[in-house]
Amino acid sequence: MTVELISVGTEILMGNIVNTNAAFLSAQCVALGLSCYHQSVVGDNEGRMEEAMQTALSRSELVLISGGLGPTRDDLTKEVAAKVMEKKLVMDMRTRDRIQAYFDRIKRPDITENNWKQAVVPEGAIVLDNDNGTAPGLILEKEGKAMILLPGPPGELLPLFQKKVRPYLEQLQEEKMYSCMVKICSVGESRAETMVADLLEGQTNPTIAPYAKTGEVHFRITAREKTQEAAELLMEPVLKEMKRRFGSRIYTVREEETLEEVVVRLLEQGRLTITTVESCTGGLLSGQLVNVPGASKVLERGFVTYSNEAKIQMVGVSPVTLEEMGAVSQETAEEMAEGGRKAAGADVGISITGVAGPGGGTEEKPVGMVCMACSIRGEIRRETFYFSGDREKIRKSSVVQGLNLIREELLKYLEGQISGESA
Amino acid sequence: MTVELISVGTEILMGNIVNTNAAFLSAQCVALGLSCYHQSVVGDNEGRMEEAMQTALSRSELVLISGGLGPTRDDLTKEVAAKVMEKKLVMDMRTRDRIQAYFDRIKRPDITENNWKQAVVPEGAIVLDNDNGTAPGLILEKEGKAMILLPGPPGELLPLFQKKVRPYLEQLQEEKMYSCMVKICSVGESRAETMVADLLEGQTNPTIAPYAKTGEVHFRITAREKTQEAAELLMEPVLKEMKRRFGSRIYTVREEETLEEVVVRLLEQGRLTITTVESCTGGLLSGQLVNVPGASKVLERGFVTYSNEAKIQMVGVSPVTLEEMGAVSQETAEEMAEGGRKAAGADVGISITGVAGPGGGTEEKPVGMVCMACSIRGEIRRETFYFSGDREKIRKSSVVQGLNLIREELLKYLEGQISGESA
Known part of the structure; x- marks a missing residue:
């Protein structure tokens, strides 16, 4: 199954921010076993956005779009996506209530009118409640293809992907991807890779991919299998070998655990x-x-x-x-x-x-x-x-x-x- | 004048690295007054790369491509670009000598054969000497359009852009872009935009663009002019009006200053x-x-x-x-x-x-x-x-x-x- 990313945002095109969302989403999709051949960035422009969406839909089964869902008039992603997927826009009362509750919680009684724009959704869309902001995520389906819209701020996009989009993508495919993360500090990236160069070579299932972050190196081991048990059996020898080589320099093998x-x-x-x-x-x-x-x-x-x-x-x-x-x-x-x-x-x-x-x-x-x-x-x-x-x-x-x-x-x-x- | 970025690299598509080159190149192009409406990422695949280049050339005057210029068989960018721009590939003796000198300098006498691939260039291309690596940058011109190829490692791309590409782009245009940044905290994004909605409406020169980050809102004011003085004159009334509306909630108007x-x-x-x-x-x-x-x-x-x-x-x-x-x-x-x-x-x-x-x-x-x-x-x-x-x-x-x-x-x-x- 193929997925393609479109990042919407003039601030990315202008180079004001680095597109970390794309790296996060790609890595997540790859970990889920999806094939990703294209990423693109367009500004908040109706014509160019529509063109990018049409092109993506013509060559990929899933299109993951981030950004442009906010309350301002610049934010057009939802409107253009609805047009491309031929859906009407309707008010979603549940989302309207959620936005009201959100502002109540942060004690801002003076909600500006443009905020209600975020409660309007394409008819029939799956609405993904956003716990960290006002704009919900949305999934639009049509003829076996799907367009998934997520808000741009990483603090909203990341949890929304993990909690709502990942389960949706998982149920789309028969074999699932299971992975564990070998997290290491106190060894530099190139040295760490050299230490497992033979394991990285010619890997198919499971795969091993290195990721560097300041002061740390992570290796993700991923197996594609029908059940968790079968996947774990596949990953076990690789994990054992990495533990043998890195020893106590591995501080965790649990994806979500931090140092x-x-x-x-x-x-x-x-x-x-x-x-x-x-x-x-x-x-x-x-x-x-x-x-x-x-x-x-x-x-x-x-x-x-x-x-x-x-x-x-x-x-x-x-x-x-x-x-x-x-x-x-x-x-x-x-x-x-x-x-x-x-x-x-x-x-x-x-x-x-x-x-x-x-x-x-x-x-x-x-x-x-x-x-x-x-x-x-x-x-x-x-x-x-x-x-x-x-x-x-x-x-x-x-x-x-x-x-x-x-x-x-x-x-x-x-x-x-x-x-x-x-x- | 329009420019478009293509980043070549499977590691970007897989989410293994964050595409900081794109942010750098975009910001530089915008500062030079170029309009950038599209960015895309493709892997090291001949067909998809050719398609991306053709699409970019059809809608932009300049295409800036990074990555895929190295010595390995995966590196195809130069070959595909030569095909798209209809140029023959020829050996460049000056580049061959430079590569020899580079290896002498880092004391590596055993140059592997595949390195000489990097001395082959499209006929008539402007060769940009790379002081920090072996693969040169290349500019291919045809019918008033240009394709600029740069190596992917940031340590090579950044200095090569600054020293060689920037002067090339500067001489292509008469007007430059100047900008300042109005940085605000203690007002939410949607409220801040509502407060200047009329200014954001129908802006042309200067333009005003909002950016949100945790707890802050930034507005970039950009003017296109021949000189800094003329640009400042254009920006002054807008800046003055924003200061009037936000008052001391603006903490700085200097782009590089933090709270x-x-x-x-x-x-x-x-x-x-x-x-x-x-x-x-x-x-x-x-x-x-x-x-x-x-x-x-x-x-x-x-x-x-x-x-x-x-x-x-x-x-x-x-x-x-x-x-x-x-x-x-x-x-x-x-x-x-x-x-x-x-x-x-x-x-x-x-x-x-x-x-x-x-x-x-x-x-x-x-x-x-x-x-x-x-x-x-x-x-x-x-x-x-x-x-x-x-x-x-x-x-x-x-x-x-x-x-x-x-x-x-x-x-x-x-x-x-x-x-x-x-x-």
């Missing part, structure tokens, strides 16, 4: 609490940990110690260490982690101090040099990393490697606990 | 320091402020006070307030901001405490309810927001509105300073 979730899970498992002491990342690491619902059980407080005075006063770093070794040093990192841990009365302390740039680098301590320490009840590991890229990339990489450092130390600690108990 | 940069700039202007006290955002606000290079001058420390104990011990919130009003209340927010300000010895304190969900919401305090306070030397403003979306969106919206709250209070404070001085 910070693994860290929170391990902390809960060991009934441990954690505190953060951040300099160059300025709170990003604690911010990421708190992204896990229920993080309050393990993280009670954190310190942003940007200046030397803050490091001394908040977490008791020694002025002598700062003077002699510098703020960016393993010694300072160690005192930050251990001092923060004690000040917070926590079991685990993690610290990050580095040169994020663009200024402040020296020959000895270049931009991108970041020192970290992790203390579990006084057992301390120190690390120095040298990251590339701009300020933002250095800070993001620091957060990933900081989380990974905690993870590695927790694994060791928990292992010690178990062998201690059994001894 | 956190404005906050840091205003703090520096008033020679003020700031501290952050965060609960549900867990450090994201301080993390965002620290993203501004040189933020150390204004932010010396911050507090992540996730638990009630942390709020009491770190910034002196009263247990009675927490007991009677709750952790998510304007009263607690006020004590967090003011207590944190005093504990840090800072001029400004900003606090955020809310229900980010998914659990923890009640009828009285639903998920998405976020209380904030901003204190400038004891002058306090308190606010309650009701955000929609999931945990991540609520937290992101909180950061944007928290930054905006500081900005608004700083503007008032600085105005007071000025009128105080002149009194």
Whole structure:
């Protein structure tokens, strides 16, 4: 079954935003076993949009369209799609009520008139309720083909696809795609690929595809089978081989699990609490940990110690260490982690101090040099990393490697606990 | 003059990589005053590539194609382009020498045979030397139209475009595009557009285009003119009218300036320091402020006070307030901001405490309810927001509105300073 993507939006054509939706949707469709041969982008222009839709429908069975469903007069996607699929537009009372409830919830009583445009839908369309915005998703079917419309903002498109579109696409085909995700940090992309080059070569079922994101590499293993059990049997040897090669550098094989979730899970498992002491990342690491619902059980407080005075006063770093070794040093990192841990009365302390740039680098301590320490009840590991890229990339990489450092130390600690108990 | 982009690459179609080249090339073309109405993506397939090229040539004067110029048998772009433009392929001795020199430079004496394929060019093509790789860029002209081929890796494409393609495109046209960006927070997208609906209507030169991102709305005003001065004259009345309508809700009109940069700039202007006290955002606000290079001058420390104990011990919130009003209340927010300000010895304190969900919401305090306070030397403003979306969106919206709250209070404070001085 073939699928084709059309992204609608002048901001994509003008280069104001990068089309991450297309990458997300393509990857999802490929994972579902659909073949995707074309992607296109058009602006909010009736004629060109209609032409793009007609062309796509003539060569693909499914057309996935994102963007242009909002309340403004620029938003034409629904209207043009209805024309191409020969459907009348009608008011959908359920959607009207949902929009009303949405505005009630965010306490905006003054709903502007143009918002009601979003409650108008092509007759007979499957309406996909949008929990994160006003415009619903829509599926229009005609003569064995379907056009699927999704709102453009990624915060609305992603959950709507996962919750509503994916089940719709799944029931269209007999064999399903099952996949698992091998997520790795602390190995670079090209090195990771080299380590499994022979597995990537000539793969058919299951397939293995690498994806890189800042500080991490993910491999998706996908099998096409009629049942979950049969698919798992197919994937098992590949998964086993990858585990053998990457070992504990794999932090999860569950698609939906994030690195910070693994860290929170391990902390809960060991009934441990954690505190953060951040300099160059300025709170990003604690911010990421708190992204896990229920993080309050393990993280009670954190310190942003940007200046030397803050490091001394908040977490008791020694002025002598700062003077002699510098703020960016393993010694300072160690005192930050251990001092923060004690000040917070926590079991685990993690610290990050580095040169994020663009200024402040020296020959000895270049931009991108970041020192970290992790203390579990006084057992301390120190690390120095040298990251590339701009300020933002250095800070993001620091957060990933900081989380990974905690993870590695927790694994060791928990292992010690178990062998201690059994001894 | 119209331009159209074709990105060649199975890895884009499969969603393995995000098409950042398209965003870069579009933005560059728009800045050069070219009109871009279509982008498309095709895989390394001869038939589909030829069809895409023919379609593009039929409707656009310039076709910019990236990817598929490498040494492997998959790389077909040049061959298909030569066919479509009816050119013979010939060996280019200068390119052959350059490739030889390239391999000498990176000390790889063992050049594989397939590399010489890259020295073959369509007869009469303008060859664009690639300093960062082996495959040259190529410009093929025919009957007043041109096809421009560029290698896919961004590290090769970007400099090649800047150094070789941009001058070629510049000499093709007389007028250029100039633009500025009106950036607004604290007004929703549909409301913002309603406020300028009449300006958006029937615009030609300059044009106004709205863009939404979490918690913000941006309007790009673009003028097409021969000189910067003439363009600014065209844009001035529109800009003035937008300033009249949105007032201080516009935080900048500079394309590259971010909200956190404005906050840091205003703090520096008033020679003020700031501290952050965060609960549900867990450090994201301080993390965002620290993203501004040189933020150390204004932010010396911050507090992540996730638990009630942390709020009491770190910034002196009263247990009675927490007991009677709750952790998510304007009263607690006020004590967090003011207590944190005093504990840090800072001029400004900003606090955020809310229900980010998914659990923890009640009828009285639903998920998405976020209380904030901003204190400038004891002058306090308190606010309650009701955000929609999931945990991540609520937290992101909180950061944007928290930054905006500081900005608004700083503007008032600085105005007071000025009128105080002149009194």
